[in-house]
Amino acid sequence: MIDGPDAEHAVATFLFAHGAGAGMDHAFMTTVAQGLALHNIQVVRFNFPYMIKRAEDGKKRPPDRQPKLLLDFQNHIEQFDNGKLVIGGKSMGGRMASLMVTGIAADTPMVSNCAAKVRGVACLGFPFHPPAKPENYRGDHLAIITVPTLILQGERDTFGVRSEVEQWPFSAQVSYQFLADGDHGFKPRKASGHTEAENITIAIEALAAFIKNCVNSEDAE
Structure with missing residues (x-):
């Protein structure tokens, strides 16, 4: 599923992976993809294999195992590799994107470290740990990631709240921005004075600026 201009006329291509559920x-x-398209960014969405099966028969399935997800992600990177590719995703999709540019990918059968093909990684609601289980931290690779990486995180995200994110060790390539009072989908509480639409708009603007900067910074080198 593609939103925005074709690759030739787009300022960049963003390969956008979905979350687990x-x-x-x-x-x-859809909202994020259409918002980025207005910034002249081509957005490519795809379903992982288990989600394709769910769409076919309506039966809910757990996500595929990590090696299968990474292999599928790699196939899409190779398909849309055009010299101005940024990858990312929502929750699990963002975590898989971040793994694709590390040695974890290279240690996976039939998968390679795709850092040379990717100009940036963007994670929307990174699942640092399962809710209420901070001991199960899943962000160790972010301390050594070598590709520019943006994390957009709701302040109240139960997969990693602001106070946690601010104290975890990240590579100098990692930047993060918080969405006011947002949960895992950036939705704030009514009493906060913020709205979900407002937070998603802020996220789109930050994401578009990051994607353009990733492409333009390498063009200038």
């Missing part, structure tokens, strides 16, 4: 056509994914 909802596919590429989820409202959040």
Whole structure:
């Protein structure tokens, strides 16, 4: 599923992977994709294999194992590799994107470290740990990642709240921005004075600026 201009006329291509529980056509994914398209960014959404099966028969399935997810991600990177590719995703999709540019990918059968093909990584609601289980930290690779990486995180995200994110060790390539009072989908509480639409708009603007900067910074080298 592609939003925005074709690759030749786009300023960049963003390969956008979905989270564990909802596919590429989820409202959040659609809103972000369409918002980025207005910035002249081509957005490519895809479903991981388990989500394709769910779409075919309507049966809910758990996500594929990590090696299968990474291999599928690599196939899409190779398909859309055009010299101005940024990859990312919502929750699990963002974590898989970040793994694709590390040695973890290279240690996976039939998968390679794709850092040379990717200009940046963007994670929307990074699942640093399962809710209420901070001991199960899943962000160790972010301390050594070598590709520019943006994390957009709701301040109240139960997969990693602001106070946690601010104290974890990250590579100098990692930057992060918080969405006011946002949960895992950036939705704030009514009493906060903020709205979900407002937070998602802020996220789109930050993401578009990051993607353009990733492409332009390498063009200038």
